[in-house]
Amino acid sequence: MKMYFYLPTRIYSERDCVKKHGTEWAALGKKALIVTGKSSASNGSLSDVTEVLKEHEVPYYIFDETEPNPSVEMVMRVRDIGIQEQVDFVIGIGGGSPMDAAKAIALMIANKDRGADFLYQKEEAAALPVVEVPTTCGTGSEATPYAILTRHDVQIKASLPHKIYPKYALADGKYLLGMRRDIIVNTAVDALGHFIESYINANATDFSRMLCEYGMGIWSSVKNVLIGAEITAEECDTLMFASTLAGMAIAHTGTALPHGLSYYLTYEKGIPHGKAVGYFLPGYLALSGPLIRKKVLSLAGFPDIQYFTAFIHRLLGPMEADEELVTKAVRGMMSNAGKLKNVPYPVTEAMLYQICGMAY
Amino acid sequence: MKMYFYLPTRIYSERDCVKKHGTEWAALGKKALIVTGKSSASNGSLSDVTEVLKEHEVPYYIFDETEPNPSVEMVMRVRDIGIQEQVDFVIGIGGGSPMDAAKAIALMIANKDRGADFLYQKEEAAALPVVEVPTTCGTGSEATPYAILTRHDVQIKASLPHKIYPKYALADGKYLLGMRRDIIVNTAVDALGHFIESYINANATDFSRMLCEYGMGIWSSVKNVLIGAEITAEECDTLMFASTLAGMAIAHTGTALPHGLSYYLTYEKGIPHGKAVGYFLPGYLALSGPLIRKKVLSLAGFPDIQYFTAFIHRLLGPMEADEELVTKAVRGMMSNAGKLKNVPYPVTEAMLYQICGMAY
Numbered sequence: 001m002k003m004y005f006y007l008p009t010r011i012y013s014e015r016d017c018v019k020k021h022g023t024e025w026a027a028l029g030k031k032a033l034i035v036t037g038k039s040s041a042s043n044g045s046l047s048d049v050t051e052v053l054k055e056h057e058v059p060y061y062i063f064d065e066t067e068p069n070p071s072v073e074m075v076m077r078v079r080d081i082g083i084q085e086q087v088d089f090v091i092g093i094g095g096g097s098p099m100d101a102a103k104a105i106a107l108m109i110a111n112k113d114r115g116a117d118f119l120y121q122k123e124e125a126a127a128l129p130v131v132e133v134p135t136t137c138g139t140g141s142e143a144t145p146y147a148i149l150t151r152h153d154v155q156i157k158a159s160l161p162h163k164i165y166p167k168y169a170l171a172d173g174k175y176l177l178g179m180r181r182d183i184i185v186n187t188a189v190d191a192l193g194h195f196i197e198s199y200i201n202a203n204a205t206d207f208s209r210m211l212c213e214y215g216m217g218i219w220s221s222v223k224n225v226l227i228g229a230e231i232t233a234e235e236c237d238t239l240m241f242a243s244t245l246a247g248m249a250i251a252h253t254g255t256a257l258p259h260g261l262s263y264y265l266t267y268e269k270g271i272p273h274g275k276a277v278g279y280f281l282p283g284y285l286a287l288s289g290p291l292i293r294k295k296v297l298s299l300a301g302f303p304d305i306q307y308f309t310a311f312i313h314r315l316l317g318p319m320e321a322d323e324e325l326v327t328k329a330v331r332g333m334m335s336n337a338g339k340l341k342n343v344p345y346p347v348t349e350a351m352l353y354q355i356c357g358m359a360y
Numbered sequence: 361m362k363m364y365f366y367l368p369t370r371i372y373s374e375r376d377c378v379k380k381h382g383t384e385w386a387a388l389g390k391k392a393l394i395v396t397g398k399s400s401a402s403n404g405s406l407s408d409v410t411e412v413l414k415e416h417e418v419p420y421y422i423f424d425e426t427e428p429n430p431s432v433e434m435v436m437r438v439r440d441i442g443i444q445e446q447v448d449f450v451i452g453i454g455g456g457s458p459m460d461a462a463k464a465i466a467l468m469i470a471n472k473d474r475g476a477d478f479l480y481q482k483e484e485a486a487a488l489p490v491v492e493v494p495t496t497c498g499t500g501s502e503a504t505p506y507a508i509l510t511r512h513d514v515q516i517k518a519s520l521p522h523k524i525y526p527k528y529a530l531a532d533g534k535y536l537l538g539m540r541r542d543i544i545v546n547t548a549v550d551a552l553g554h555f556i557e558s559y560i561n562a563n564a565t566d567f568s569r570m571l572c573e574y575g576m577g578i579w580s581s582v583k584n585v586l587i588g589a590e591i592t593a594e595e596c597d598t599l600m601f602a603s604t605l606a607g608m609a610i611a612h613t614g615t616a617l618p619h620g621l622s623y624y625l626t627y628e629k630g631i632p633h634g635k636a637v638g639y640f641l642p643g644y645l646a647l648s649g650p651l652i653r654k655k656v657l658s659l660a661g662f663p664d665i666q667y668f669t670a671f672i673h674r675l676l677g678p679m680e681a682d683e684e685l686v687t688k689a690v691r692g693m694m695s696n697a698g699k700l701k702n703v704p705y706p707v708t709e710a711m712l713y714q715i716c717g718m719a720y
Contacts, residue, residue, distance in 0.1 A: 001373065001533075001578070001601035005608075008368035013361065013567075173361075206601065207373075214570045218361070241361035241566065248365075 003207035007251055009143055013171040013244050015237065018045070018133060022052035025168045028129045029089035032060040033082045033109075035102040036093040040064070043175040045093050045135050061085040066094065069157060069266055069273070070101040071150040076116050079108040089129040092166075095187065096139030096148070096273060099132045103147040103164040106130045119149065122161040129167040135175040137239035138187025138274050140194055140247020142169035150267065156332065157263040171244045173237030182272075185226050185315050188239055190274030192219055192300065193258050193281055194246035199296055200288045202344040203253040211252075213299055215245035220301030226315055253342065257355060258284050260339035264329035265321055279319040282309040283355030309358065319359035326356045363567035367611055369503055373531040373604050375597065378405070378493060382412035385528045388489045389449035392420040393442045393469075395462040396453040400424070403535045405453050405495050421445040426454065429517060429626055429633070430461040431510040436476050439468040449489040449527075455547065456499030456508070456633060459492045463507040463524040466490045479509065482521040489527040495535040497599035498547025498634045500554055500607020502529035510627065516692065517623040531604045533597030542632075545586050545675050548599055550634030552579055553641055554606035556656055557616040560648045562704040568612040573659055575605035580661030586675055613702065617715060618644050620699035624689035625681055639679040642669040643715030669718065679719035686716045 012021050032053060040046040041064070053060050063078050082090070082105060090109070092102025104119060106128040111118060118125075132142035141147075145163035150156075176184065198204065199212040219242040225231045231239075262276035285293050286305055293305065302308040321329070330352040333339065340347055372381050392413060400406040401424070413420050423438050442450070442465060450469070452462025464479060466488040471478060478485075492502035501507075505523035510516075536544065558564065559572040579602040585591045591599075622636035645653050646665055653665065662668040681689070690712040693699065700707055 001597050003371060003373040003531075003601065003604070005367075005369075005371035005373075007365075009365075011363060011365035011567075013363040013365075014565075171363075207371075207605075210570070210574045214574065237361050241363065244363070245567075 002205045004205050004252060005207050007143065007165070007248060009166050009169050011143060011169040011171070011244065013241050015172060015174060017170045017172050018048040019052055021170065022055065025131050025170065026052050026056040026058050028131065028167060029087070030058065031085065031087045032058055033085065033087040033090045033105065034060055034062045034093060035066055035078065035090060035105060036062070036064050036098045037066045038064060040093045040135055043135050043178065045133050045175045049091060049093060049133060061087060066098040066101050068097050069150045070097050071152060072116050072119055073152070075101055075104045075108060075119065075149060078105050082109045083112050087128070089131065091131040091133065093133040093135065095134070095136040096141050099134065099139060099141035100147040100149065102130055102132065103127065103166070104149055104160060107160070107162055107164055119160055120151070120158070125162060127162070127164045130164060131168045131170065132166040133170045134240065134243065136179070136183055136187040137176055137243040138190035140191065140243050140250060142166055142171055143244050143247035144251040156267050159338070169244065171240050173240035174233065176231070176236035176240060177233060184231065184239070186272045186274030186278070187243070188219070188226055188274070189278035189281075189312070189315060191243040191246040193274070193277040194250045194255065195219065195300070196281055196285065196296055197256040197258055198246070198249035198253040200284065200292055200344065201253040201256055201342050203342060205252070208249050208252045211245055211249040215242050215249065216296070216299040218242045218245070220299070223301060227311075254339070256284065256339060256342045257333065257347070257352070260333045260336050261329045261352070261355065264325060264332055268325055268328070269320060271320060275316050278312055278316050279359035280355050282312055283358035286358060287351055287355060319356070326353070330356065362565045364565050364612060365567050367503065367525070367608060369526050369529050371503055371529040371531070371604060373601050375532060375534060377530045377532050378408040379412055381530065382415065385491050385530065386412050386416040386418050388491065388527060389447070390418065391445065391447045392418055392449050392451050393438075393445065393447040393465065394420055394422045394451045394453060395426055395438065395465060396422070396424050396458045397426045398424060400453045400495055403495050403538065405493050405535045409451060409453060409493060421447060426458040426461050428457050429510045430457050431512060432476050432479055433512070435461055435464045435468060435479065435509060438465050439472075442469045443472050447488070449491065451491040451493065453493040453495065455494070455496040456501050459494065459499060459501035460507040460509065462490055462492065463487065463526070464509055464520060467520070467522055467524055479520055480511070480518070485522060487522070487524045490524060491528040491530065492526040493530045494600065494603065496539070496543055496547040497536055497603040498550030500551065500603050500610060502526055502531060503604050503607035504611040516627050519698070529604065531600050533600035534593065536591070536596035536600060537593060544591065544599070546632045546634035546638070547603070548579070548586055548634070549638035549641075549672070549675060551603040551606040552576075552660065553618050553634070553637040554610045554615065555579065555660070556641055556645065557618055558606070558609035558613040559656055560644065560652055560704065561613040561616055561702050563613040563702060565612070568609050571605055571609040575602050575609065576656070576659040578602045578605070580659070583661060614699070616644065616699060616702045617693065617707070617712070620693045620696050621689045621712070621715065624685060624692055628685055628688070629680060631680060635676050638672055638676050639719035640715050642672055643718035646718060647711055647715060679716070686713070690716065
C-alpha cells in the first residue's frame with residue numbers, strides 16, 4: 001500500500017461557508033484583490049465575500065472582467081492593478097478561469113520585479129495568500145496547486161510549473177442554484193474527467209484512488225440530474241462536494257490524456273473546458289485495461305463503455321473539431337512530456353487518434 | 361454534504377520512504393534532534409534516518425531514552441538539550457510516545473523563554489519543523505497535530521492545546537517486522553479505536569467518514585493476523601497504512617470516550633495505550649445508535665457486537681481495573697469537556713459505567 005499526500009489548503013465544503021468562516025479567512029491580509037467574472041454578482045458569491053470583508057473592515061478591489069481561459073496578458077494587467085492597490089491577498093470567485101487567474105496573479109504580485117516569463121519558469125517562489133470560492137462544479141481549482149493560462153506566445157493553454165496551493169477553499173453548493181444548465185453539465189463532466197484521469201494515472205496511490213472511488217460514487221448518485229430537469233439544492237451541494245474531492249485527487253496525480261488533448265480544442269475553437277475534456281473520456285477509458293475500465297464504469301454507475309459513451313454524447317453532442325485540429329491536438333499531445341508521464345502506459349499517435357475517433 | 365479539511369503534513373507511506381525522500385526532509389534544517397526509544401535501533405528506523413542525515417551532512421543529536429507516556433518533565437529536559445545543541449528541527453521515531461514528545465519538544469525549543477506551563481496554555485505559537493517516523497501501527501501521531509503528555513501535576517495524560525502538524529510523516533511498514541506481537545496487537549487496536557471514535561463523532565464530516573470507511577475496510581482485511589501466527593511484510597505495510605489513515609481521520613474530528621477513559625488506566629496502572637483504548641470500544645459501539653453501529657461493524661468486518669466484543673476480549677483479556685479506578689475514570693471523563701464535545705450525544709455517568717462494564 002502506498003500514499004503520497006500533500007494538500008496544505010484549509011477546505012470548507014458546506015452551505016454558507018464563506019460567511020460562517022469569514023473571521024478566519026478575512027484575517028489573511030489587510031487588503032484584498034477579488035478576481036472574478038460578471039456572473040459571480042448574480043449567484044450571490046461576490047456579495048457573500050464582500051459582506052465578510054466589510055464586516056471585518058478589510059478593504060478590497062474588485063476585478064470582475066476575468067476572460068474565459070485567462071491569458072498571460074490579462075494576468076499581468078491585473079497584477080499591475082494589485083500592486084498599485086497594495087493588496088496583500090487574492091480572492092478568486094467563479095469557475096476555473098478566475099480561480100486559476102487568482103493564483104497566477106497572487107504569484108506575480110509577490111514577485112513584482114519579475115516579468116511575464118516568470119510564470120512559466122520552474123523556480124520555487126512564494127505567492128500572496130489565495131482564497132478560492134468555486135461557483136461551478138468542475139474545475140476543483142480550489143483544492144489544487146494548479147493554474148492553467150492561455151499562452152498566446154505558443155498558442156495553447158498550459159499549466160504553470162509553480163505550485164500555488166490556496167490557503168482557503170470555500171465551496172458552497174448554493175452558488176450552483178440557477179446556474180445555466182450547460183455550465184453545470186460541462187463542469188460536472190470536467191469533475192468526472194478528474195476522477196477518471198486521476199484513477200487511471202501513473203501517479204495514483206491508494207490514497208488518491210480512495211478519493212476517486214468515494215468521489216465517483218458521490219458523483220454517480222447525482223449524475224442523472226445532468227440529463228433531467230430541475231436540480232435540487234441538495235444535489236447542488238453534492239455536485240460541489242464531488243468537484244472538490246476530484247480536485248483533491250488531481251492535486252496528487254495530475255490529469256492525463258483527455259485534459260492534454262482538450263487544451264487544443266479550447267484554444268482553437270473556444271470549446272468550454274469541461275466539454276472539451278468530456279469528448280475524450282470514452283476513448284481514454286476504452287484504451288485502459290479491461291479490469292480498471294470495468295472498475296471505473298462500475299464506480300461511476302455505468303453498466304458498460306457503450307452506455308457511458310452514449311451518456312457523454314447525449315450530454316455533449318459530437319466533437320466539434322475537424323481533422324486538421326485533431327492532428328494538431330495529437331501532435332501537440334505527443335510532445336507534452338508533463339502529461340504523457342501521468343499516463344500509466346506508453347502512448348502512441350495511433351492511440352491518440354483512437355481516442356479522438358471515439359469523440360465523434 | 362460537508363467537509364472540514366486541514367492537514368498540512370507531507371505524508372509518504374511506502375516501503376523505504378525514509379531514504380527515498382531523504383533529500384526533501386533532510387533539507388528542513390541544519391541540525392536535527394532525534395527523539396526515540398531504545399527499540400528504534402533494532403527495527404532499522406534509526407539507522408535509516410541517521411544514514412540520510414549523514415549523507416546530507418546534517419549533524420544530529422540522538423535522545424533515545426524516551427519514556428512510555430512521556431511526561432512534561434521529560435519534555436522540558438530534552439528541550440534543554442535541544443537548545444544547548446542548537447538544533448533547528450526535531451525527528452520523532454517510534455510509537456506515540458517519542459512522536460508526541462518530538463512535537464512538544466519542538467514547540468518548547470521554538471519558545472525557549474517559556475516555562476513548562478506554556479505546554480498547556482491555549483495560545484498560538486510556532487514550533488520547530490517536525491519529522492515523524494512511526495514504528496508501530498497505532499498512534500497515527502505522524503498525521504495528527506496532537507501531542508499527549510503525562511501531567512503529574514494533575515495526575516493524568518492530557519492532550520496539548522497546541523496544534524503541531526508534522527512537516528513530514530514517513531510511514532514504512534517494514535519497521536513492524538519482528539515487532540513484539542503484543543505491541544502490534546495493542547497499536548492495531550488503537551488504530552481501530554481511532555476509526556470508530558472518529559466515525560461516531562460530533563465533528564465527523566463526509567470527508568472524515570470517507571477516511572474511516574475506506575480505512576476500516578483496509579484494517580479489516582488484515583485483522584486476522586492479530587489472532588493468527590506470522591505477519592507478512594505486506595500485511596505490515598497494510599497495518600501501517602491503515603494506522604496513518606486513522607490518524608488523518610482523528611486529525612479532523614478528535615477522539616471520543618474510549619480514549620478519554622483510557623488515560624486513567626494508563627496513568628494509574630501503566631496499561632499500554634492501545635490496550636486501554638480497546639477495552640472501551642465494545643461499550644462505545646454498543647451505546648451508539650443501531651444504524652451507525654451496524655455500519656461500523658460491517659465496515660470493520662464483524663457480524664455483530666457480540667462477535668466484536670469476543671474478538672477484543674480475545675486480544676486484550678478482561679480489563680485490569682478495579683471499581684475505584686473505574687469510578688475515577690468515569691468522574692474524570694465527565695469533567696473532560698474537550699472529549700465530551702466530540703461525542704454526538706449527551707453523555708451521562710450511567711452511560712460511562714455501562715461502557716466500563718462491557719470491558720470485563
